[in-house]
Every structure is written in C-alpha cells, then in structure tokens.
Amino acid sequence: xxxxxxxxxxxxxxxxxxxxxxxxxxxxxxxxxxxxxxxxxxxxxxxxxxxxxxxxxxxxxxxxxxxxxxx
Ligand SMILES: [Zn+2]
Numbered sequence: 001x002x003x004x005x006x007x008x009x010x011x012x013x014x015x016x017x018x019x020x021x022x023x024x025x026x027x028x029x030x031x032x033x034x035x036x037x038x039x040x041x042x043x044x045x046x047x048x049x050x051x052x053x054x055x056x057x058x059x060x061x062x063x064x065x066x067x068x069x070x071x
Contacts, residue, residue, distance in 0.1 A: 002027065002068040006034060009061075011042065024058070024065040 004013035007028055009031045017034055021027030036043045049057070 001071045002065060003069060004031075004065070006031065006038070008064070009022070011035065012028055012041060020071070024062050028058070028061065028066060 001020055003018050003020045004027060006017045006019060007013050009019065009027075011017075011031075011034075015038070016067075017028055017038065019034055021030050029056040032046070035046065055058070
C-alpha cells in the first residue's frame with residue numbers, strides 16, 4: 001500500500017488529506033473520490049480532460065507512484 005497527499009497528487013497545496021492504494025490506478029481512484037467530495041471545481045476540470053490528457057497525466061503520475069515508499 002502506498003500513500004500520497006492530495007496536494008502531491010495535484011490538489012490544492014494546503015490539502016494534506018492522505019490518499020492510498022496498492023496500485024497507481026487505485027490511488028487515482030481514491031483521489032478522485034476525495035476530489036469529487038472536497039474540491040468539486042477540480043473534479044469538474046478533471047472530467048473535462050480528453051483521453052489523451054488523461055493518458056499523459058497517468059504517464060507523469062506512475063513514476064511518482066513508483067517512487068513512493070511502501071507503507
Ligand atoms: Zn484535497
């Protein structure tokens with residue numbers, strides 16, 4: 001299991017809510033659940049992303065996930 005704060009995932013810099021997952025996909029899913037509840041404007045922007053933008057975002061995100069320490 002790996003953990004990342006909302007801010008580390010690209011959320012507001014002062015949001016320290018911890019998100020967790022066993023894979024990058026799980027962590028993103030947990031993050032989306034939190035963003036939908038806590039930052040609805042951000043969730044709306046994410047939902048407007050094109051499939052290409054989403055793929056690019058995941059490509060950037062995966063190395064960050066891999067670099068996290070295992071909890
Ligand atoms: Zn947040």
